[in-house]
Amino acid sequence: MTTTTEARRTTGWLVVETLANYGIDTVFGIPGTHNLEFYRPLAQLGIRPVTTRHEQGAGYGADGWSLQTGKPGVVITTSGPGLLNALSAAGTAYCESRPMVLIAPGPARGAEFADVGTLHETKDQLAAASAIVEWGRRVQTAEEAVEAIHDAFELFATGRPRPVYLEVPLDLLEEVSEVSAEATAAREFNAPASPDAELIAEAARLLADAADPVILAGGGSRGAAAELRAVAERLGAPVVTTLNAKGVLDERHPLSLGANLRLAAAREVARDADVLLVVGSKLGEAELWVDRLDARGTVIRIDLLKSQLNKNQDAQLGIVGDASVALAALDAALAEVAPDAAPRDPAARAAEVRAAALAESAAGSPENAALAAAIASALPEDAIVATDSSQIGYVGLLNELVVARPNSTPYMATYATLGYGLPAALGARIADPNRPSFVVTGDGAFMFSVNECITVIEQRLDVTVIVVDNGGYAEIKQNEADAAIAPVGVDLVQPDWAALATAFGGTGVRVGSRTELAGAVEAAVSAGGLQLIHIVQSAFEPEA
Numbered sequence: 001m002t003t004t005t006e007a008r009r010t011t012g013w014l015v016v017e018t019l020a021n022y023g024i025d026t027v028f029g030i031p032g033t034h035n036l037e038f039y040r041p042l043a044q045l046g047i048r049p050v051t052t053r054h055e056q057g058a059g060y061g062a063d064g065w066s067l068q069t070g071k072p073g074v075v076i077t078t079s080g081p082g083l084l085n086a087l088s089a090a091g092t093a094y095c096e097s098r099p100m101v102l103i104a105p106g107p108a109r110g111a112e113f114a115d116v117g118t119l120h121e122t123k124d125q126l127a128a129a130s131a132i133v134e135w136g137r138r139v140q141t142a143e144e145a146v147e148a149i150h151d152a153f154e155l156f157a158t159g160r161p162r163p164v165y166l167e168v169p170l171d172l173l174e175e176v177s178e179v180s181a182e183a184t185a186a187r188e189f190n191a192p193a194s195p196d197a198e199l200i201a202e203a204a205r206l207l208a209d210a211a212d213p214v215i216l217a218g219g220g221s222r223g224a225a226a227e228l229r230a231v232a233e234r235l236g237a238p239v240v241t242t243l244n245a246k247g248v249l250d251e252r253h254p255l256s257l258g259a260n261l262r263l264a265a266a267r268e269v270a271r272d273a274d275v276l277l278v279v280g281s282k283l284g285e286a287e288l289w290v291d292r293l294d295a296r297g298t299v300i301r302i303d304l305l306k307s308q309l310n311k312n313q314d315a316q317l318g319i320v321g322d323a324s325v326a327l328a329a330l331d332a333a334l335a336e337v338a339p340d341a342a343p344r345d346p347a348a349r350a351a352e353v354r355a356a357a358l359a360e361s362a363a364g365s366p367e368n369a370a371l372a373a374a375i376a377s378a379l380p381e382d383a384i385v386a387t388d389s390s391q392i393g394y395v396g397l398l399n400e401l402v403v404a405r406p407n408s409t410p411y412m413a414t415y416a417t418l419g420y421g422l423p424a425a426l427g428a429r430i431a432d433p434n435r436p437s438f439v440v441t442g443d444g445a446f447m448f449s450v451n452e453c454i455t456v457i458e459q460r461l462d463v464t465v466i467v468v469d470n471g472g473y474a475e476i477k478q479n480e481a482d483a484a485i486a487p488v489g490v491d492l493v494q495p496d497w498a499a500l501a502t503a504f505g506g507t508g509v510r511v512g513s514r515t516e517l518a519g520a521v522e523a524a525v526s527a528g529g530l531q532l533i534h535i536v537q538s539a540f541e542p543e544a
Contacts, residue, residue: 007044011142012037012173015103015166018149018184020045024074026065026430028058032078034105034120037173039076050430050459053451055082057423059089060449063098064386064427067407070223072099072156073427079105079170080120083129088417090132093163095414096244097219099156100163101149102129106138108171126167134162138169142177146184157189160305192304195321195329203300203317204333206275212297213237214273216261218287219244220280220304220323222406227327228279229253234334236346237277238353240266242287243394243413245280247403254347258354259398262289265356273297280304280323283312286414302326361399365391371540372396374514375440375466378521383436386410386425389418390442391475392468392537397440419448422465426452429461436525437462443469444492453504453530462528464521467497470537497534506530513541 007013016038019027026048031039042049052058055077062073073093077083083104093100106125107114113124122128130136134155139145145168152164207213215237221228225248232239232255239249239256246259260266267288270276274297283293293313301308301315302323309318319326362369368391375397379385385401387393387409394413403409410424421439429437439446446467456463472492480487498508506529511517517533524531 008040008176009179010037010040010174010176011145011168013041014142014177014179014184015145015149015168016041016045016047017181018146019074019101020047021184021186022149022153023071023186026050027074027076028052028062028065028427029076030055030058030078030082032082034170035076035078035082035173038103048430050427050455052423052455054449055085056088056419057449057452057455059086059100059102060092060420060423061427061430061452061455062100063089063093064410064424065431066098066100066427067410067424068384068428068431072101072152072161074101074103077102077104078120079107080122080125082120083125084122087129087132090129090163090165092412092415092417092420094133096412097160097162099161101152102133102163102165104129104165104167105170105173106167107169109140109169126165129165129167132163133165134160136165136167138167139172140169142172142175142179143183145172146179150187153186154189158192192322192325193320195302195319195326197329199317199319200326200329200333203277203319203330204337206298206300206317207235207237207277207330208334208337210235210273210275212273213275213277214270215239216270216276216278216281216283217241217245217248218279218281218283221245221248222280224279224322224324224327225249225406227324227331230331231277231327231334234331234338238269238346238350240270242281243398243409243411244287245406246398246411247408248406250404251402252404255350256354257350258357258402260354260357261287263357263360263399265353265360267293269353271295275300278302278313278315279327282308284414286416358399361395365395367537368392368396369400371468371535371537372400374517374540376400376402378514378518379438380436380521380525383438384408384410384425384428384432385438385440386421386428387439388421388441388445388448389416390421390445390468391470392440392442393421418445421445422449422452422463423455425463425465426456426459426461429463430459433462437464439463439465441465441467442474443467443471443494443497444473447492450500453501453506453532456530457505461530462525464524464531464533465501466533466535468535468537469494469497497532501530501532504530506532508532508534510534510536512536512539
């Protein structure tokens, strides 16, 4: 048996070579009988394969990696079940507007819809994937396959970043091609068009004349942190962000209202502004936690796509453009028409709003807020903290944790899936090994991806998991009670969490107080590897 990988320039090789030329050095997925030609060139091309224990974990790992690198996450699956397993991750990337490339083999050319019982046969996997992603494409030649990768990177460079799917027929995948190395070289793409100068000037005038301007930043602003800060400081305008934009303005900044758009105290500041500048947000219910913002003042919106400018909230002035380019132009225009007076003591006002938002959070879920505050105080200042759609995350930690830069809290506010946290954290750790990587998740959510503990071990990563055990699906249990339904399917049997971590080759501990938690976090970071901290929420003793 030979283990030598020859440079057979199959279509699979060419696809991976093109990815490598765009700077992709890590891919996530699981090798399978049908996708081996995608794996053949990885070592020679210097690409790290991360083999997760489920394709959904591969997709979430790729997303966590992408958030730290700014490059699209790449997921390689086998045909049929492998691809379908990854589609929840594709749905997440679509809803959160994040770049991802899914690649899978498909039926050989001429064998589509044959229904003859071949391995992994699926009625129409292209249609299944295409229904989830921005575009799906089944190619017929090696040239088309390479061109599809170029098209994907053009989308990511110039348009709204969303996942794409490339399907390569099995016979084509294994076919040696004469496509040249030059054809696989990365291309330069035209920058997004500059925003309309007259609209920028009008926006500057409106903001300069405003008595109470406010900035609302969404996920589309994540690459414009410096420009956003410049505009906020020039105006003296408070900034509230969505969860996808958490940290785009350092949350220690005196103008930051935090990622508290879901809390009335901060949301009403945006609603009541006489001029509201919305940057890169669809203002959806999942980020607002109400049906609509219904802003009362003049609304200015900046978005990459014209189709977004009146989505969920009409804009009196809509500017199409990349957030960083548009905000830089706006800052320059504001310098020429400097506001007569900034809002009265904006820093003091922002501090009051932040305090009110925290009080609102604590009143809404006292037990989660108290525990989240303890966890937040124990975490290292520069940590990457992934969360799941768990109560400890969305009604607790994401309110309490203060972060200094965007993408520090991998999350999926709109798709709101379970099982995201651990694979996202391991992907983030691979991308940025210099920052401590944590997962804070509920016991129900963690069981969706507990298998990826062994991926952490296998990849020799340092990841700490904090499992908050509230006995099952606590929110759904409350939903059932509110609907006069006796508890059904929500009280879950718990494993010995600490022993489970040990079984995977890590270290697990159980803590019951703030002091024990702080010590356990410090020890976990020092020790490295897979660390699990188990907290039984009902037994946790908050600080008096």
